[in-house]
Amino acid sequence: MSPSIPPASFSSDPTLPISYLTCQSHLITPNSNPLTNAPSPFDKNRLSVTLYLHAEGADVTRLLCRWMDRYFNPLYSCYGVHELCVRRKGSSLQFRRWSNDHAGSKIWMALFFKTWERMVLFHSAFVALKARCPLTININPDDYVLAGEETLFRAQIIDDGFEHSLAVIQDHKCGGLRLHAAVWNGELRRCPVWTAFVTYPSASPTWLDRRSGHRIWLKDIHPYVFCANYKKRRQVRGKGEFEIYFVDRAAADAFEDVFKEESDSGGGSVIDVPVMSGGNGG
Numbered sequence: 001m002s003p004s005i006p007p008a009s010f011s012s013d014p015t016l017p018i019s020y021l022t023c024q025s026h027l028i029t030p031n032s033n034p035l036t037n038a039p040s041p042f043d044k045n046r047l048s049v050t051l052y053l054h055a056e057g058a059d060v061t062r063l064l065c066r067w068m069d070r071y072f073n074p075l076y077s078c079y080g081v082h083e084l085c086v087r088r089k090g091s092s093l094q095f096r097r098w099s100n101d102h103a104g105s106k107i108w109m110a111l112f113f114k115t116w117e118r119m120v121l122f123h124s125a126f127v128a129l130k131a132r133c134p135l136t137i138n139i140n141p142d143d144y145v146l147a148g149e150e151t152l153f154r155a156q157i158i159d160d161g162f163e164h165s166l167a168v169i170q171d172h173k174c175g176g177l178r179l180h181a182a183v184w185n186g187e188l189r190r191c192p193v194w195t196a197f198v199t200y201p202s203a204s205p206t207w208l209d210r211r212s213g214h215r216i217w218l219k220d221i222h223p224y225v226f227c228a229n230y231k232k233r234r235q236v237r238g239k240g241e242f243e244i245y246f247v248d249r250a251a252a253d254a255f256e257d258v259f260k261e262e263s264d265s266g267g268g269s270v271i272d273v274p275v276m277s278g279g280n281g282g
Contacts, residue, residue, distance in 0.1 A: 049111070051129070061129045063095070065109055079108060081129045082136040088147040093123055116174045117197055120146065121224055124180075124192040128226035131191035144182075144190050148172050153258045155251035156184060157244055160234045164193055166244065168258050179221070193230050194223035196242075208259060209241065213249040216256070217241035 047067040053060070064078045084095045085105065092112045096105040113119040127143055130136055153168040163184040170177050177198040183191045200207045200220040209217040221242040223232050235243050246252040 049109075051125075059129070059132045060135060061133060077108070080133065080135060081126060082133045084108065084126075084130070085140055085143055086123060086126055087142065088119070088123070091119070093119060093126075116171050116176050120178065120195060120197075124195050124224070124226055128192045131188055146171075153255060155254065156247040157181070157251075158247060159193070159245070160230050160232070162193075162230070163247075165190075166246075166255075168255070179223075181223075191227075193227045194225045194232065196221045196223040208256065210252070210256065211243075214246050214252055216244045216246070216252055218244065 047065065050064045050066070052062050052064055061081045062078050063081065063084070064076060066074055066076050069075055079095075079097055084097055087094050087096065089110075091114075092110045094110045095108050097108045098104075099106045111122070113122070123146055127139075130143065131139060149169050149171050151167050151169055153166075155166055157164050157166045159166075159181055164181045165184050167180045167182075168177065169180050179196045179198065181193045181195070183189055183193060198221070207219050209219070211217050217237060219241055223242070225232055232242075237243050244255070246255065
C-alpha cells in the first residue's frame with residue numbers, strides 16, 4: 001500500500017517537551033522502504049517524520065521520528081502503527097502510545113497542520129495503514145474519526161466492484177466538505193479507501209449530474225486513495241466525471257438533498273440511509 005500524500009506543513013507544539021518523543025532503538029531494517037519520497041519536516045526542519053514499510057512483513061509500517069538535540073545531534077524514536085492511536089486536538093494530530101509506567105496511554109508526538117485538508121490526508125493514511133497492519137489487534141473506534149467533523153450523510157455504494165460506505169463530512173472549524181469512502185464490512189470495516197474534497201461550488205447545477213436512479217456523476221472530484229487494490233480510474237467517465245453508484249435509490253435522492261440543503265439552508269441533520277448487508281469491501 002502506498003498512499004499519495006502531499007508534503008504537509010507542520011509546526012511543533014512549543015508546550016510539549018522533547019521528552020514526549022521517547023528515544024529508543026528505531027528498528028528500521030536496511031531493506032525497509034519509505035512510503036513517501038522524503039521525510040515530512042516540521043519545527044523549522046529540526047524534526048521529521050517518515051513512514052517505513054518493513055521489507056520482511058507485508059503492510060507492517062512504522063513511524064520514524066527524527067529530531068535534533070540542543071547540541072544538534074540527531075535522535076530517533078520509532079513505533080509501529082499498531083502501537084499508536086491518534087486523536088485530533090484543534091489543528092493537531094496527537095499520536096499516543098501505551099506506557100507501562102503510567103498504566104495508560106501518553107503522548108508520543110503531536111503534529112500541527114496549517115490546513116484541514118492535509119490533516120485529513122495524514123489521518124486517513126495512518127488509519128488505513130493501521131487497519132491493514134497484521135500486528136494490529138484492534139482499533140479503537142475513536143481512531144476512525146476526526147474530532148470537530150460532522151457526518152451529514154452515509155450510505156452504501158458499489159465502488160470499483162467493491163461494497164463501500166460513502167459519507168459526506170463537514171469540518172466545523174473551516175466549513176470544508178469532503179466525501180469519504182470506507183470498507184463496508186468484514187475485517188477491514190471502516191478502513192479508509194479514499195477521500196475527496198468538495199471544491200466545486202455545490203450550488204452549481206453542473207457539479208452534480210443525476211444519470212439514473214442509482215448513478216450520480218460529480219465534476220472536479222479528485223479522490224486521494226489509501227488502498228492499493230482500488231482503481232479510481234474505473235469510476236471516471238467521459239469528460240472526467242466521477243461516478244457514484246448507490247445500492248439504494250433512496251440514498252441517491254438523499255445525497256442530492258444534502259447539497260441542496262447545504263446551499264439553501266446551510267446544512268441539516270444527519271441522513272443515514274438504511275442499506276443491505278453484503279460481502280467484503282476493497
